[in-house]
Amino acid sequence: MSNKQASLVVWWPNSHDQARADSEGRVLRVRFEVHGAGGKLHGGEEPLNQLPKDLPCVALVAPSEVTVLSVTPPKLTGQKLQDALPFVVEPFLLNDPEDNHVSLWHSLGDGQRLAAVVGRAHVRAVVTACRQAGLQLQAVSCETLRQPSSQDRVLWFSGNDLLVAEPAAQPAVLPTTTPAVLTALLQRVLGNQSGVMLAADRARLEGLTGTADILQSIETVPRLPLSSLNQLRDCSLVRPEELRRLGVRAPAASRGKRSLLVAFIGLLAVGVVGLNMLAFKARSQNARLEQTIAERYAQALPDTPMVADPLLLIEREKRTLSSGLAGNNSSGSASHWLHEVGVAMQDAPFNSLNDLAFSKGTLSLRFGANVTQAMQEGAVQRLKARGLSAQWTKAGPDNQPVLQVKQGDPS
Structure with a gap:
């Protein structure tokens, strides 16, 4: 959803009010606002089935339905961290860990982060009602996840609750139904520190408490230094895959x-x-x-x-x-024997062959004295492997080695 696209923000009643409306057969009436890039466009209170159905919707569950805690998360990431979070907050809750959706938000310092817990049954009821009303639900969030954009403590009214947000502390939710309780809680929360409010909210608070002493540390501002309601669509208490399991369709593609x-x-x-x-x-x-x-x-x-x-x-x-060619070379021809002798004597020195003669089926080759004994023995073995009989003799006045080659074994 683009930041420039208009969106529908719906304040969901608490579980008691929703159950009473269901038991009485009444259509649930909710407070809503339509927000654009510049802020609120219009709003009011209407039955759920009368709300605009062509706008992306963010459902804000009542602050009394969300437990906000300061926790030190384990050094895990991804799915392992998500699986561990319900057990991290288990000591602070009465119900079973599997009954809650738990999400982590901004840092509070000293390794601590803000954790928000909401019941799975309540989320399921919200999603089911939105689907039946035809709303384009994209996130289930809570107004207590709004963050101050400055170092000031920010106070504002949301329905019958007074919300207090600080940059690096847990948000506070103060019920306004009992003025005496509200006064005591407000004194405890504020202490000696100051805060800022809108002029209309300050006048409402003064009418509830009936005393000006508490309000001396609260300044009025024309606009709250607080993240916009539109940004709560990015602070969903329920992961997108969980919403899809509950039947919520994937968000439509934005212009970007x-x-x-x-x-x-x-x-x-x-x-x-x-x-x-x-x-x-x-x-x-x-x-x-x-x-x-x-x-x-x-x-x-x-x-x-x-x-x-x-x-x-x-x-x-x-x-x-x-x-x-091989068939034309007779195994008993002189040319074939010369070829075989040339292969067998390939290690002989250059120009070591001095004379050759062929007579009575025997090929005689006279070599120079530079043909060593090892060359002679190697040649005999190679010729024997080729089916030829070979032997070395001495001939001539210079007593030079002569190689005699013929077919078959020597007689």
Whole structure:
């Protein structure tokens, strides 16, 4: 809900008054005000079903229904803190912890915070009545959560109660039905400190107490230094998920949120256009790549249809050629043996082969003296692994090593 949007503020009667109206079959009458950005627009008292139904609504439960305490919360966060709060306030209450909604508010100093407690049954009754009346309920709050906007103690009337708020202390609720009790409570609350009130409220208080001594420390101001009633929509005593469980619909999107939604839709449209452009570019690159592959394939395998993956077809042709070459190399040919000797003597020094001859199925290769014994033994083992018989001898006037290679094992 935007701060500039008009809203409906409803003061809910206490449980006793609501139960009496239900038992008598009367339509509940409530005090209400319509507030805009500049403050109150109009108000009055009407039956609940006669209130404006097109405005966001904040229901303010009676101060007597809300217990406000100063507590030191545990060092927890999130859901764990919410689950622990009913047991933190349990020593101050008579009912069971599970029967209450507990919320934390502003700091009071020294690690303490303001805790507000309201009964679940009363909240359920308020929500049910608002839903039946067709109101757009968005928060259930209390006027005691209003905060002074200065260091002054602020006093004001709300219905038949006199409320007192301080910057760093628990708010006080003083009933006005018994003047003597009101006078005693007011003296206790004020003490030697001062406060501020509206002129009309000060005159009403003076008429109730009948003495001016108490009022000497109270100054009149044209406007209360107090947070507005409109801000109580952000001080709900009940979490939004709890309200949803009770059947309250989520708040309608404000203008600011709608603006964000429009901006998001615009960004989404730009993103879709950008993705389409990237997809078009990718398709173009893929088409050029496929054309290049087709051209290279035609060069590698002319007059061969590309009926499968081109790389697989080219690889198959390579294997076919390799197997054909291997079939043409006779295992008993001199060229095949020369190839095998070259592989077996790959570690031999450069230009170490001096002479070769092929006679009667034996290939003889004469090497230089720089072919070591280790090279010779390694060559014999490699040739044997290839199915060839090999042995080293000495020949010639210079007694150079000669490798003799032939098919099969030596006789």
